[in-house]
Amino acid sequence: MAQRLSRRLVVRAVVEQLIRQPASTHALVRSFAAYLIETKQTKQLDAYLADITTALSMHGQATATVISAHDLDTKVVAALKELVSQQSGAKHVTLEQAIDPSLLGGIQLSFNGRKLDTTVRSQLNQLKATSAAN
């Protein structure tokens, strides 16, 4: 059985491979998947991916996710990319977009384990919590 390493070490190895040999991504994916199965960590894939995203942004390639209630204007998208680039120091920013009408309005931007939440839903929740506390 493969020795179980800390996630941090595995992520570092994966990211180094990705950057140094972008051509052999396919092989890397296969061996990474095999490692996760062998060490029974398939359920932790999301955590690994998030760590890989964070590590990549330190190499100049940031990925951010934005969820909004409606389609976003191209100007807004550009501004968000600019913000992510500023905050993470990465030159190249990929913005993944998703729509969720239950947010009612505003956006939820997350990257590198940080979150910007301006949605109407969370503001309503906050209001509910503070009025319940008093």
Add this chain to the structure above:
Amino acid sequence: MTDISVKELSKDIRAAIDGLRASEGLVETGIVTRIGDGVAWIYGLAGAGANEVITIDTTSGGTVEAFILNLGEDEIGAVLLGSDQEVSAGASVRLSGHVLDVPVGPELLGRVVDPLGRPLDGKGPINAKLRYPVERDAPGVMARKSVHEPLMSGITAIDAIIPIGRGQRELIIGDRQTGKTAIALDTMINQGRQKTGVVNVYVAVGQKLSKIARLVDRLKEEGVMDNSIVVATGPADPASLLYLAPYAGSSMAEYFRDHKQHALIIYDDLTKHATAYRQMSLLLRRPPGREAYPGDVFFLHSRLLERAAKLNDELGAGSLTSLPIIETQAGDISAYIPTNVISITDGQIFLETNLFYQGIRPAISVGLSVSRVGGAAQTKAVKSAGGGLKLDLAQFRELAAFMQFATDLDAETRQRLNRGQRLTELLKQPQYQPMGVWEMTAMLIAANNGTMDEVPVEKIQDAKTALLTELWHEHKDAMRTLSVGDKVSDEMTKTILDAAKKVMKGFAA
């Protein structure tokens, strides 16, 4: 020297401020990966610190607080301060940026609160102006002064034989139902009776709520609740709250210590506290050691009890005395937690089931109880009157065991037994009846000088009451002087002995 342009500097600072503003609202968030038994495992939050408070979103749109105990390489283990019912895997988690703290100050007096300082007595919110972190460093060597003022418990057996000083840590240890809480409660009541101004903080760790309610009622009845704080946790509360209770109570008591006042804190009891910590540690997957306690269980109690202190004059000369309670199993004081706490404290009051059932209450074992620093703080009057008492009683208990086999005894031995029986009887004291300095001193002087030797054992308590009544009626001023606690003058001794001889005549067989 190069010129520093303030204009340039201010421009830079303004730019930096704008930069910081832009990142406002951008909060570090983590995700709950696993949850159960009040423990949450969290992914993310690279900037988290140990003991930091975090906020977890619940499924109903509210939040629940937790605090971080494990900082792993890949994940964080946190203990919830509320119910885990509404927290699910995937819930988002935010850092609060501060460690746990509780409200402190005079506003808490007379209140019953939980370990987070939230009121439990339905008397409305507590508007404390100040908050202290729950974990605070103990005062260092230079900040302290040696213990030198007495903290009177009002229980003669304690004040005469195992005296407690302000700033001391004295352990109350014994099996279940041996009167441990009773001693602590009487000590609190005595602070009110003698108007010592000492603030009481009673920390209930996983105690039955009915018992806590009865204790609070008693404190109110005795009029000491106004000068007391009760930190309550019940058996159904999460282990995290039981774990926090002593530290929170200690912070509340330290406010008084640090403001030139005197405080007394009771931890009832640290056995349950250690059990709660063991539960949390096992759930956090920390490696178990002896009796399945984690390796740092000694530190758990040492850092708590080190917070008791007598501060030096520059710091206001306040004090915090602590009376931790430990419950033993079948009198075994060599188990893990009892030995730990015995080694941390400045002495112990050991209560024995045997004595308790023989009717010797408080059931204090004279041989096994000690006070390592209180002697220097003992009231002079009680000290001189009670000198030699410990030895007399210890010898008596030894002889009493031996006597069962002896047929005829020499006069001296019989005399020893005689005196011992009467002293033992004299030191019996009902609950809620703490005694003042003059009462203790007078009765000990009378007994030690043999005036009670002819009184039958079963009449000793009545004789004592009669003597004290006589003294109070006939020599009120002298007794007031005696209450001050100074060394007893020969004249005073004579007054007491004369009265004793007169009273005892009526009781002699």
